[in-house]
Amino acid sequence: MKKTSNFFDKVYDVVKQIPFGRVTSYGSIAKFLGSPQSSRAVGYAMNASHKNPDIPAHRVVNRIGLLTGKHHFDGSNLMKDLLVNEGVIVKINQVQDFEKIFWDPVEEL
DNA sequence: GATATGACCGCTG
């Protein structure tokens, strides 16, 4: 309510627009929002994404494709499973072919 | 109201 997460709102909007079988990084989203150093805020937005089921946070990883937030999902390989389920090749805590499936909102949007 | 923390990123030493 109120001003709310002006930032969060944009983050959610972008994340929800991530195509199927694609992933992006926190920094890219933050950069798209106009604050390339606010990657932390993006990460926190993902944390709050638990109350926003429409936020495919599993498609959002760090800049190296590492599933840093897999902790926050189910606590297991749920995040990995979701990505693999979409056709994304994922190893233990790391996305393979990250450069190929990487979706940059700055360029796509 | 202020302090501390967090799913990050980039630069400097």
Added chain:
DNA sequence: CCAGCGGCCATAT
């Protein structure tokens, strides 16, 4: 090459 620090936004105590 590896380690440390700062910066941004919001939430929690």
